[in-house]
Amino acid sequence: MFNFLFKKEQQVQELISKYLDNLRAAQEHFEKAMDCYFDFGLGENCDFLIEQTHKFESRADDFRYEIIEMMYSKVLIPESRGDILRLLESIDLIPTHFETVLFMIQGQRLKIPDFITPDLRELMRLSLECGDLVTRQVEAYFKKTENIKPLVETIDSLESRCDHIEREIVRKIFASDLEPFEKMQLKELVINMGEISDQADRVSRSVYIINIKRRV
Amino acid sequence: MNSLLGGIFLGWSLGANDAANVFGTAVSSRMVKFWTAAILAATFVLVGALVEGQSGIETLQNLTSFTSNQAIVASVAAAVTVTLMTLLGLPVSTSQAVVGAILGVGLLNRQLNFAGLGKVVVCWLGTPVGGIVLTIIVYKLLAAIANSMNLNIFQADILLRLCLIFAGSYGAYALGANNVANVTAVFVGAGMLSVSAAVLIGGLSIGLGILTFSRGVMETVGKKLVRLDPFSALVVVLAQAITVHFYALIGVPVSTSQAVIGAVLGVGIIKGVNTIHRRTLVHIFLAWFITPFVASLFALFLDFAIHLRYIPGH
Numbered sequence: 001m002f003n004f005l006f007k008k009e010q011q012v013q014e015l016i017s018k019y020l021d022n023l024r025a026a027q028e029h030f031e032k033a034m035d036c037y038f039d040f041g042l043g044e045n046c047d048f049l050i051e052q053t054h055k056f057e058s059r060a061d062d063f064r065y066e067i068i069e070m071m072y073s074k075v076l077i078p079e080s081r082g083d084i085l086r087l088l089e090s091i092d093l094i095p096t097h098f099e100t101v102l103f104m105i106q107g108q109r110l111k112i113p114d115f116i117t118p119d120l121r122e123l124m125r126l127s128l129e130c131g132d133l134v135t136r137q138v139e140a141y142f143k144k145t146e147n148i149k150p151l152v153e154t155i156d157s158l159e160s161r162c163d164h165i166e167r168e169i170v171r172k173i174f175a176s177d178l179e180p181f182e183k184m185q186l187k188e189l190v191i192n193m194g195e196i197s198d199q200a201d202r203v204s205r206s207v208y209i210i211n212i213k214r215r216v
Numbered sequence: 217m218n219s220l221l222g223g224i225f226l227g228w229s230l231g232a233n234d235a236a237n238v239f240g241t242a243v244s245s246r247m248v249k250f251w252t253a254a255i256l257a258a259t260f261v262l263v264g265a266l267v268e269g270q271s272g273i274e275t276l277q278n279l280t281s282f283t284s285n286q287a288i289v290a291s292v293a294a295a296v297t298v299t300l301m302t303l304l305g306l307p308v309s310t311s312q313a314v315v316g317a318i319l320g321v322g323l324l325n326r327q328l329n330f331a332g333l334g335k336v337v338v339c340w341l342g343t344p345v346g347g348i349v350l351t352i353i354v355y356k357l358l359a360a361i362a363n364s365m366n367l368n369i370f371q372a373d374i375l376l377r378l379c380l381i382f383a384g385s386y387g388a389y390a391l392g393a394n395n396v397a398n399v400t401a402v403f404v405g406a407g408m409l410s411v412s413a414a415v416l417i418g419g420l421s422i423g424l425g426i427l428t429f430s431r432g433v434m435e436t437v438g439k440k441l442v443r444l445d446p447f448s449a450l451v452v453v454l455a456q457a458i459t460v461h462f463y464a465l466i467g468v469p470v471s472t473s474q475a476v477i478g479a480v481l482g483v484g485i486i487k488g489v490n491t492i493h494r495r496t497l498v499h500i501f502l503a504w505f506i507t508p509f510v511a512s513l514f515a516l517f518l519d520f521a522i523h524l525r526y527i528p529g530h
Contacts, residue, residue, distance in 0.1 A: 214372065
Protein backbone atom coordinates (compact mmCIF):
# COMPACT_ATOMS: atom_id res chain seq x y z
CA MET A 1 0.00 0.00 0.00
CA PHE A 2 2.82 2.39 0.88
CA ASN A 3 5.18 1.06 -1.81
CA PHE A 4 5.39 4.44 -3.52
CA LEU A 5 7.02 5.84 -0.35
CA PHE A 6 9.88 3.38 -0.53
CA LYS A 7 10.88 3.40 -4.18
CA LYS A 8 14.60 3.50 -3.41
CA GLU A 9 14.39 0.42 -1.20
CA GLN A 10 12.68 -1.43 -4.04
CA GLN A 11 15.35 -0.27 -6.48
CA VAL A 12 18.12 -1.50 -4.16
CA GLN A 13 16.35 -4.84 -3.80
CA GLU A 14 16.11 -5.14 -7.59
CA LEU A 15 19.79 -4.23 -7.96
CA ILE A 16 20.78 -6.87 -5.41
CA SER A 17 18.77 -9.45 -7.36
CA LYS A 18 20.54 -8.41 -10.57
CA TYR A 19 23.88 -8.55 -8.74
CA LEU A 20 23.18 -12.13 -7.63
CA ASP A 21 22.06 -13.14 -11.14
CA ASN A 22 25.30 -11.66 -12.44
CA LEU A 23 27.25 -13.63 -9.83
CA ARG A 24 25.57 -16.82 -11.06
CA ALA A 25 26.48 -15.93 -14.65
CA ALA A 26 30.12 -15.29 -13.65
CA GLN A 27 30.21 -18.68 -11.91
CA GLU A 28 28.62 -20.42 -14.90
CA HIS A 29 31.24 -18.98 -17.27
CA PHE A 30 34.05 -19.79 -14.84
CA GLU A 31 32.86 -23.39 -14.74
CA LYS A 32 32.65 -23.57 -18.55
CA ALA A 33 36.10 -22.00 -18.91
CA MET A 34 37.62 -24.48 -16.44
CA ASP A 35 35.90 -27.47 -18.13
CA CYS A 36 37.14 -26.26 -21.49
CA TYR A 37 40.65 -25.91 -20.08
CA PHE A 38 40.62 -29.35 -18.45
CA ASP A 39 39.20 -30.99 -21.60
CA PHE A 40 40.98 -29.14 -24.41
CA GLY A 41 43.63 -26.93 -22.82
CA LEU A 42 44.04 -23.22 -23.56
CA GLY A 43 42.72 -21.99 -26.89
CA GLU A 44 40.28 -19.68 -28.57
CA ASN A 45 37.22 -21.13 -26.87
CA CYS A 46 38.84 -21.02 -23.48
CA ASP A 47 40.03 -17.44 -24.00
CA PHE A 48 36.51 -16.40 -24.96
CA LEU A 49 35.06 -17.95 -21.80
CA ILE A 50 37.78 -16.35 -19.66
CA GLU A 51 36.93 -12.99 -21.23
CA GLN A 52 33.23 -13.57 -20.52
CA THR A 53 33.96 -14.42 -16.87
CA HIS A 54 36.01 -11.23 -16.60
CA LYS A 55 33.12 -9.26 -18.09
CA PHE A 56 30.68 -10.60 -15.50
CA GLU A 57 33.19 -9.89 -12.72
CA SER A 58 33.48 -6.26 -13.89
CA ARG A 59 29.72 -5.99 -14.15
CA ALA A 60 29.46 -7.24 -10.54
CA ASP A 61 31.67 -4.30 -9.51
CA ASP A 62 29.43 -1.89 -11.43
CA PHE A 63 26.31 -3.26 -9.73
CA ARG A 64 28.01 -3.03 -6.34
CA TYR A 65 28.97 0.63 -6.87
CA GLU A 66 25.45 1.39 -8.03
CA ILE A 67 24.05 -0.25 -4.89
CA ILE A 68 26.50 1.67 -2.66
CA GLU A 69 25.55 4.96 -4.31
CA MET A 70 21.87 4.29 -3.87
CA MET A 71 22.28 3.12 -0.27
CA TYR A 72 24.00 6.36 0.66
CA SER A 73 21.05 8.32 -0.68
CA LYS A 74 19.31 7.49 2.61
CA VAL A 75 18.07 4.00 1.87
CA LEU A 76 17.81 1.83 4.99
CA ILE A 77 18.91 2.69 8.50
CA PRO A 78 22.69 3.15 8.88
CA GLU A 79 23.18 -0.16 10.69
CA SER A 80 21.50 -2.19 7.94
CA ARG A 81 23.29 -0.15 5.29
CA GLY A 82 26.68 -1.03 6.82
CA ASP A 83 25.76 -4.71 7.06
CA ILE A 84 24.68 -4.93 3.42
CA LEU A 85 27.68 -3.04 2.09
CA ARG A 86 30.14 -5.23 4.02
CA LEU A 87 28.27 -8.31 2.83
CA LEU A 88 28.44 -7.24 -0.82
CA GLU A 89 32.16 -6.46 -0.51
CA SER A 90 32.68 -9.94 0.86
CA ILE A 91 30.59 -11.66 -1.85
CA ASP A 92 32.43 -9.69 -4.50
CA LEU A 93 35.65 -11.52 -3.63
CA ILE A 94 34.17 -14.75 -5.00
CA PRO A 95 34.09 -13.68 -8.70
CA THR A 96 37.45 -12.00 -8.07
CA HIS A 97 38.85 -15.44 -7.18
CA PHE A 98 37.25 -16.91 -10.35
CA GLU A 99 39.05 -14.28 -12.36
CA THR A 100 42.35 -14.74 -10.53
CA VAL A 101 42.35 -18.51 -11.18
CA LEU A 102 41.55 -18.08 -14.88
CA PHE A 103 44.09 -15.28 -15.38
CA MET A 104 46.77 -17.41 -13.68
CA ILE A 105 46.06 -20.30 -16.03
CA GLN A 106 45.91 -18.03 -19.07
CA GLY A 107 48.76 -15.64 -18.20
CA GLN A 108 51.22 -18.25 -16.95
CA ARG A 109 50.23 -20.85 -19.61
CA LEU A 110 49.80 -23.42 -16.83
CA LYS A 111 49.82 -27.11 -17.63
CA ILE A 112 48.02 -29.32 -15.14
CA PRO A 113 49.72 -32.71 -14.65
CA ASP A 114 47.36 -35.67 -15.04
CA PHE A 115 47.97 -36.98 -11.51
CA ILE A 116 46.21 -33.97 -9.93
CA THR A 117 43.53 -33.32 -12.58
CA PRO A 118 40.79 -35.47 -10.96
CA ASP A 119 41.45 -33.86 -7.57
CA LEU A 120 41.45 -30.37 -9.07
CA ARG A 121 38.16 -31.11 -10.85
CA GLU A 122 36.68 -32.33 -7.57
CA LEU A 123 37.99 -29.20 -5.78
CA MET A 124 36.40 -27.06 -8.47
CA ARG A 125 33.11 -28.95 -8.29
CA LEU A 126 32.85 -28.58 -4.51
CA SER A 127 33.96 -24.92 -4.61
CA LEU A 128 31.30 -24.14 -7.18
CA GLU A 129 28.72 -25.97 -5.08
CA CYS A 130 29.72 -23.67 -2.21
CA GLY A 131 29.32 -20.71 -4.60
CA ASP A 132 25.84 -21.89 -5.65
CA LEU A 133 24.75 -22.41 -2.07
CA VAL A 134 26.06 -19.09 -0.83
CA THR A 135 24.26 -17.22 -3.62
CA ARG A 136 21.09 -19.10 -2.65
CA GLN A 137 21.71 -18.24 1.00
CA VAL A 138 22.19 -14.53 0.30
CA GLU A 139 19.03 -14.52 -1.81
CA ALA A 140 17.17 -16.35 0.94
CA TYR A 141 18.36 -13.74 3.43
CA PHE A 142 17.14 -10.84 1.31
CA LYS A 143 13.88 -12.47 0.23
CA LYS A 144 13.20 -14.70 3.27
CA THR A 145 12.48 -17.62 0.95
CA GLU A 146 14.04 -20.33 3.12
CA ASN A 147 15.81 -20.98 6.40
CA ILE A 148 19.47 -20.05 6.04
CA LYS A 149 20.89 -22.13 8.91
CA PRO A 150 20.97 -25.49 7.08
CA LEU A 151 22.75 -23.78 4.19
CA VAL A 152 25.43 -22.44 6.56
CA GLU A 153 26.05 -25.95 7.83
CA THR A 154 26.23 -27.46 4.31
CA ILE A 155 28.62 -24.76 3.09
CA ASP A 156 30.78 -25.28 6.17
CA SER A 157 31.04 -29.00 5.57
CA LEU A 158 31.79 -28.53 1.84
CA GLU A 159 34.48 -25.99 2.71
CA SER A 160 36.12 -28.50 5.07
CA ARG A 161 36.16 -31.08 2.26
CA CYS A 162 37.69 -28.49 -0.08
CA ASP A 163 40.42 -27.77 2.50
CA HIS A 164 41.15 -31.47 2.77
CA ILE A 165 41.40 -31.89 -1.04
CA GLU A 166 43.53 -28.73 -1.29
CA ARG A 167 46.04 -30.11 1.23
CA GLU A 168 46.03 -33.46 -0.57
CA ILE A 169 46.76 -31.86 -3.96
CA VAL A 170 49.59 -29.72 -2.53
CA ARG A 171 51.06 -32.85 -0.92
CA LYS A 172 50.93 -34.70 -4.26
CA ILE A 173 52.50 -31.76 -6.10
CA PHE A 174 55.47 -31.60 -3.74
CA ALA A 175 55.86 -35.39 -3.74
CA SER A 176 56.19 -35.35 -7.57
CA ASP A 177 59.19 -34.89 -9.83
CA LEU A 178 58.00 -31.57 -11.18
CA GLU A 179 60.41 -28.65 -11.40
CA PRO A 180 60.41 -26.47 -8.24
CA PHE A 181 58.99 -23.42 -10.05
CA GLU A 182 56.18 -25.58 -11.49
CA LYS A 183 55.41 -26.85 -7.99
CA MET A 184 55.17 -23.25 -6.73
CA GLN A 185 52.96 -22.23 -9.67
CA LEU A 186 50.58 -25.15 -9.14
CA LYS A 187 50.51 -24.63 -5.41
CA GLU A 188 49.47 -21.02 -5.97
CA LEU A 189 46.73 -22.14 -8.35
CA VAL A 190 45.42 -24.69 -5.88
CA ILE A 191 45.42 -22.15 -3.05
CA ASN A 192 43.51 -19.67 -5.19
CA MET A 193 40.98 -22.33 -6.13
CA GLY A 194 40.62 -23.19 -2.44
CA GLU A 195 39.96 -19.51 -1.70
CA ILE A 196 36.61 -19.78 -3.54
CA SER A 197 35.12 -22.12 -0.94
CA ASP A 198 36.89 -20.27 1.90
CA GLN A 199 35.32 -17.00 0.78
CA ALA A 200 31.92 -18.63 0.29
CA ASP A 201 32.17 -19.89 3.87
CA ARG A 202 33.08 -16.39 5.15
CA VAL A 203 30.11 -14.86 3.32
CA SER A 204 27.82 -17.58 4.62
CA ARG A 205 28.87 -16.92 8.20
CA SER A 206 28.45 -13.16 7.75
CA VAL A 207 24.91 -13.64 6.47
CA TYR A 208 24.14 -15.86 9.44
CA ILE A 209 25.52 -13.32 11.93
CA ILE A 210 23.70 -10.39 10.29
CA ASN A 211 20.51 -12.44 10.46
CA ILE A 212 20.98 -13.28 14.14
CA LYS A 213 21.89 -9.69 14.95
CA ARG A 214 18.54 -8.51 13.65
CA ARG A 215 16.55 -10.81 15.88
CA VAL A 216 15.32 -9.02 19.00
CA MET B 217 0.53 39.87 25.44
CA ASN B 218 3.86 41.16 26.83
CA SER B 219 3.00 39.71 30.20
CA LEU B 220 2.89 36.25 28.60
CA LEU B 221 6.39 36.51 27.15
CA GLY B 222 8.02 34.58 30.02
CA GLY B 223 5.65 31.67 29.41
CA ILE B 224 6.07 31.81 25.65
CA PHE B 225 9.86 31.80 26.04
CA LEU B 226 9.55 28.82 28.37
CA GLY B 227 7.40 27.02 25.78
CA TRP B 228 9.83 27.87 23.01
CA SER B 229 12.84 26.49 24.95
CA LEU B 230 10.82 23.41 25.93
CA GLY B 231 10.02 22.74 22.28
CA ALA B 232 13.60 23.35 21.19
CA ASN B 233 14.97 20.93 23.81
CA ASP B 234 12.39 18.20 24.28
CA ALA B 235 11.54 17.45 20.64
CA ALA B 236 14.85 15.57 20.59
CA ASN B 237 13.39 13.02 23.01
CA VAL B 238 10.68 12.07 20.54
CA PHE B 239 12.24 12.50 17.11
CA GLY B 240 15.97 12.65 17.87
CA THR B 241 16.61 9.01 16.98
CA ALA B 242 14.85 9.21 13.64
CA VAL B 243 16.42 12.52 12.62
CA SER B 244 20.01 11.97 13.76
CA SER B 245 20.12 8.57 12.03
CA ARG B 246 18.72 10.21 8.86
CA MET B 247 15.72 7.92 8.83
CA VAL B 248 13.37 10.89 8.84
CA LYS B 249 14.14 14.31 7.39
CA PHE B 250 14.38 17.10 9.96
CA TRP B 251 11.55 19.11 8.46
CA THR B 252 9.23 16.11 8.30
CA ALA B 253 9.98 15.41 11.97
CA ALA B 254 9.72 19.06 13.00
CA ILE B 255 6.37 19.61 11.24
CA LEU B 256 4.95 16.35 12.63
CA ALA B 257 6.24 17.14 16.14
CA ALA B 258 4.93 20.73 16.12
CA THR B 259 1.54 19.59 14.82
CA PHE B 260 1.13 16.76 17.31
CA VAL B 261 2.36 18.88 20.23
CA LEU B 262 -0.39 21.34 19.43
CA VAL B 263 -3.00 18.59 19.05
CA GLY B 264 -1.87 17.00 22.35
CA ALA B 265 -2.06 20.36 24.12
CA LEU B 266 -5.52 21.12 22.75
CA VAL B 267 -7.00 17.67 23.37
CA GLU B 268 -5.48 16.66 26.70
CA GLY B 269 -3.56 19.62 28.09
CA GLN B 270 -6.28 20.85 30.46
CA SER B 271 -5.75 18.50 33.41
CA GLY B 272 -2.08 19.48 33.87
CA ILE B 273 -3.09 23.13 33.87
CA GLU B 274 -5.70 22.45 36.54
CA THR B 275 -3.12 20.68 38.74
CA LEU B 276 -0.55 23.47 38.53
CA GLN B 277 -2.97 26.36 38.89
CA ASN B 278 -4.36 24.77 42.02
CA LEU B 279 -0.94 24.56 43.75
CA THR B 280 -1.37 28.13 44.97
CA SER B 281 -3.25 31.32 44.12
CA PHE B 282 -1.69 33.92 41.85
CA THR B 283 -2.01 37.59 41.14
CA SER B 284 -1.16 38.71 37.59
CA ASN B 285 2.26 39.91 38.73
CA GLN B 286 2.95 36.66 40.53
CA ALA B 287 2.05 34.68 37.42
CA ILE B 288 4.56 36.71 35.43
CA VAL B 289 7.15 36.31 38.22
CA ALA B 290 6.64 32.53 38.28
CA SER B 291 6.96 32.13 34.50
CA VAL B 292 10.01 34.41 34.24
CA ALA B 293 11.67 32.70 37.25
CA ALA B 294 11.12 29.29 35.63
CA ALA B 295 12.38 30.52 32.25
CA VAL B 296 15.49 32.11 33.80
CA THR B 297 16.19 28.93 35.80
CA VAL B 298 15.93 26.73 32.71
CA THR B 299 18.15 29.07 30.66
CA LEU B 300 20.75 29.54 33.41
CA MET B 301 21.03 25.85 34.24
CA THR B 302 21.22 24.93 30.56
CA LEU B 303 24.00 27.47 30.05
CA LEU B 304 25.84 26.07 33.09
CA GLY B 305 25.41 22.55 31.73
CA LEU B 306 23.44 21.48 34.80
CA PRO B 307 20.56 19.04 34.65
CA VAL B 308 17.24 20.80 34.31
CA SER B 309 13.61 19.94 33.83
CA THR B 310 11.09 22.59 32.77
CA SER B 311 8.35 20.88 34.79
CA GLN B 312 10.47 21.01 37.93
CA ALA B 313 11.48 24.62 37.30
CA VAL B 314 7.84 25.68 36.90
CA VAL B 315 6.73 23.84 40.05
CA GLY B 316 9.71 25.34 41.93
CA ALA B 317 8.72 28.83 40.81
CA ILE B 318 5.09 28.21 41.83
CA LEU B 319 6.42 26.97 45.18
CA GLY B 320 8.29 30.27 45.60
CA VAL B 321 5.10 32.23 44.89
CA GLY B 322 3.20 29.94 47.26
CA LEU B 323 5.72 30.67 50.03
CA LEU B 324 5.19 34.39 49.50
CA ASN B 325 1.44 33.92 49.67
CA ARG B 326 1.82 31.54 52.62
CA GLN B 327 -0.58 29.31 50.73
CA LEU B 328 0.40 25.95 49.28
CA ASN B 329 -1.69 22.99 48.24
CA PHE B 330 0.45 20.28 49.86
CA ALA B 331 -1.75 17.45 48.60
CA GLY B 332 -1.31 18.67 45.02
CA LEU B 333 2.41 19.20 45.56
CA GLY B 334 2.78 15.71 47.01
CA LYS B 335 1.06 14.24 43.96
CA VAL B 336 3.43 16.14 41.67
CA VAL B 337 6.56 15.01 43.54
CA VAL B 338 5.42 11.38 43.61
CA CYS B 339 4.89 11.56 39.83
CA TRP B 340 8.41 12.98 39.34
CA LEU B 341 9.81 9.98 41.18
CA GLY B 342 7.53 7.73 39.18
CA THR B 343 8.65 9.07 35.79
CA PRO B 344 11.96 7.20 35.39
CA VAL B 345 10.47 4.18 37.17
CA GLY B 346 7.54 4.23 34.73
CA GLY B 347 10.05 4.51 31.89
CA ILE B 348 11.86 1.38 33.11
CA VAL B 349 8.72 -0.72 33.65
CA LEU B 350 7.08 0.28 30.38
CA THR B 351 10.26 -0.33 28.42
CA ILE B 352 10.45 -3.89 29.72
CA ILE B 353 6.79 -4.53 28.82
CA VAL B 354 6.94 -2.78 25.41
CA TYR B 355 10.25 -4.43 24.50
CA LYS B 356 9.02 -7.95 25.25
CA LEU B 357 5.77 -7.36 23.40
CA LEU B 358 7.27 -5.77 20.29
CA ALA B 359 10.14 -8.28 20.19
CA ALA B 360 7.64 -11.16 20.19
CA ILE B 361 5.70 -9.53 17.35
CA ALA B 362 8.84 -8.61 15.35
CA ASN B 363 10.35 -12.09 15.66
CA SER B 364 7.15 -13.75 14.52
CA MET B 365 6.83 -11.60 11.38
CA ASN B 366 9.66 -13.11 9.29
CA LEU B 367 10.39 -9.87 7.43
CA ASN B 368 13.35 -9.33 5.15
CA ILE B 369 15.83 -6.56 5.91
CA PHE B 370 14.05 -4.06 3.63
CA GLN B 371 10.58 -4.77 4.98
CA ALA B 372 11.89 -4.68 8.56
CA ASP B 373 13.57 -1.34 7.96
CA ILE B 374 10.49 0.17 6.36
CA LEU B 375 8.36 -1.04 9.27
CA LEU B 376 10.89 0.32 11.77
CA ARG B 377 10.90 3.67 10.01
CA LEU B 378 7.09 3.87 10.01
CA CYS B 379 7.02 2.85 13.69
CA LEU B 380 9.55 5.56 14.55
CA ILE B 381 7.41 8.17 12.80
CA PHE B 382 4.35 6.88 14.65
CA ALA B 383 6.16 6.70 18.02
CA GLY B 384 7.66 10.17 17.47
CA SER B 385 4.26 11.64 16.60
CA TYR B 386 2.68 9.97 19.61
CA GLY B 387 5.57 11.20 21.77
CA ALA B 388 4.99 14.74 20.49
CA TYR B 389 1.27 14.40 21.28
CA ALA B 390 2.12 13.23 24.82
CA LEU B 391 4.67 16.04 25.20
CA GLY B 392 2.08 18.64 24.23
CA ALA B 393 -0.59 17.09 26.47
CA ASN B 394 1.75 16.83 29.44
CA ASN B 395 4.01 19.85 29.23
CA VAL B 396 1.70 22.60 27.97
CA ALA B 397 0.76 23.23 31.61
CA ASN B 398 4.34 24.30 32.32
CA VAL B 399 4.00 27.10 29.83
CA THR B 400 0.71 28.75 30.66
CA ALA B 401 -0.82 27.23 33.84
CA VAL B 402 0.27 30.16 36.01
CA PHE B 403 -1.55 32.59 33.74
CA VAL B 404 -4.74 30.57 34.05
CA GLY B 405 -4.25 30.58 37.83
CA ALA B 406 -4.02 34.38 37.75
CA GLY B 407 -7.15 34.64 35.59
CA MET B 408 -5.17 36.14 32.70
CA LEU B 409 -6.05 33.35 30.28
CA SER B 410 -8.88 30.89 29.83
CA VAL B 411 -7.89 27.20 29.78
CA SER B 412 -8.55 26.92 26.05
CA ALA B 413 -6.49 30.02 25.25
CA ALA B 414 -3.73 28.69 27.53
CA VAL B 415 -3.47 25.33 25.75
CA LEU B 416 -3.50 27.07 22.37
CA ILE B 417 -0.79 29.61 23.24
CA GLY B 418 1.26 26.98 25.09
CA GLY B 419 0.99 24.48 22.24
CA LEU B 420 1.90 27.11 19.66
CA SER B 421 4.95 28.31 21.60
CA ILE B 422 6.25 24.74 22.06
CA GLY B 423 5.65 24.14 18.35
CA LEU B 424 7.53 27.34 17.52
CA GLY B 425 10.50 26.12 19.57
CA ILE B 426 10.49 22.84 17.63
CA LEU B 427 10.30 24.53 14.25
CA THR B 428 12.93 27.19 14.93
CA PHE B 429 15.55 25.72 17.22
CA SER B 430 15.31 21.97 17.73
CA ARG B 431 17.53 20.79 14.87
CA GLY B 432 20.88 20.95 16.72
CA VAL B 433 19.49 19.34 19.86
CA MET B 434 17.77 16.59 17.86
CA GLU B 435 20.99 15.73 16.10
CA THR B 436 23.15 15.67 19.23
CA VAL B 437 20.75 14.22 21.80
CA GLY B 438 19.35 11.77 19.25
CA LYS B 439 22.76 10.26 18.68
CA LYS B 440 22.92 9.18 22.32
CA LEU B 441 19.83 7.07 21.69
CA VAL B 442 21.04 5.83 18.32
CA ARG B 443 23.95 4.18 20.11
CA LEU B 444 21.27 1.72 21.15
CA ASP B 445 20.27 -0.62 18.35
CA PRO B 446 17.40 0.79 16.23
CA PHE B 447 14.80 -1.52 17.74
CA SER B 448 15.74 -0.53 21.31
CA ALA B 449 15.70 3.13 20.31
CA LEU B 450 12.14 2.69 19.02
CA VAL B 451 11.12 1.00 22.29
CA VAL B 452 12.69 3.85 24.28
CA VAL B 453 10.76 6.50 22.33
CA LEU B 454 7.50 4.57 22.63
CA ALA B 455 7.89 3.77 26.35
CA GLN B 456 8.80 7.39 27.03
CA ALA B 457 5.73 8.57 25.14
CA ILE B 458 3.40 6.19 27.02
CA THR B 459 4.92 7.24 30.37
CA VAL B 460 4.53 10.94 29.63
CA HIS B 461 1.01 10.41 28.25
CA PHE B 462 0.05 8.49 31.41
CA TYR B 463 1.09 11.47 33.56
CA ALA B 464 -0.76 13.81 31.19
CA LEU B 465 -3.93 11.82 31.94
CA ILE B 466 -3.24 12.12 35.67
CA GLY B 467 -2.60 15.83 35.11
CA VAL B 468 1.00 16.13 36.29
CA PRO B 469 3.68 17.68 34.07
CA VAL B 470 6.83 15.54 34.17
CA SER B 471 10.24 15.55 32.49
CA THR B 472 10.41 13.76 29.13
CA SER B 473 14.20 13.54 29.49
CA GLN B 474 13.86 11.65 32.76
CA ALA B 475 11.31 9.32 31.17
CA VAL B 476 13.87 8.64 28.40
CA ILE B 477 16.62 7.93 30.91
CA GLY B 478 14.32 5.48 32.70
CA ALA B 479 13.51 3.82 29.38
CA VAL B 480 17.19 3.48 28.43
CA LEU B 481 17.82 1.95 31.86
CA GLY B 482 14.99 -0.50 31.09
CA VAL B 483 16.75 -1.57 27.88
CA GLY B 484 19.90 -2.10 29.93
CA ILE B 485 18.00 -4.35 32.35
CA ILE B 486 16.61 -6.45 29.48
CA LYS B 487 19.97 -6.81 27.79
CA GLY B 488 21.96 -7.15 31.00
CA VAL B 489 24.22 -4.24 30.15
CA ASN B 490 24.94 -0.88 31.69
CA THR B 491 23.30 1.67 29.42
CA ILE B 492 23.40 4.70 31.70
CA HIS B 493 26.38 6.26 33.46
CA ARG B 494 26.07 6.60 37.21
CA ARG B 495 26.68 10.31 36.67
CA THR B 496 23.46 10.62 34.64
CA LEU B 497 21.50 9.04 37.49
CA VAL B 498 23.10 11.41 39.97
CA HIS B 499 22.06 14.24 37.63
CA ILE B 500 18.41 13.15 37.84
CA PHE B 501 18.53 13.24 41.62
CA LEU B 502 20.20 16.65 41.50
CA ALA B 503 17.56 17.90 39.07
CA TRP B 504 14.81 16.81 41.45
CA PHE B 505 16.25 18.98 44.23
CA ILE B 506 18.29 21.77 42.64
CA THR B 507 15.88 22.86 39.88
CA PRO B 508 12.84 23.56 42.07
CA PHE B 509 15.08 25.12 44.72
CA VAL B 510 16.76 27.53 42.28
CA ALA B 511 13.46 28.38 40.58
CA SER B 512 11.75 29.17 43.88
CA LEU B 513 14.71 31.36 44.91
CA PHE B 514 14.42 33.22 41.60
CA ALA B 515 10.69 33.67 42.12
CA LEU B 516 11.28 35.07 45.62
CA PHE B 517 14.02 37.36 44.35
CA LEU B 518 11.97 38.63 41.37
CA ASP B 519 8.96 39.25 43.55
CA PHE B 520 11.16 41.19 45.97
CA ALA B 521 12.72 43.14 43.06
CA ILE B 522 9.43 44.22 41.48
CA HIS B 523 8.23 45.49 44.85
CA LEU B 524 11.26 47.71 45.41
CA ARG B 525 10.29 51.37 45.45
CA TYR B 526 12.58 54.35 44.92
CA ILE B 527 11.97 56.83 47.70
CA PRO B 528 13.69 60.17 46.95
CA GLY B 529 15.60 61.84 49.79
CA HIS B 530 16.36 58.66 51.75
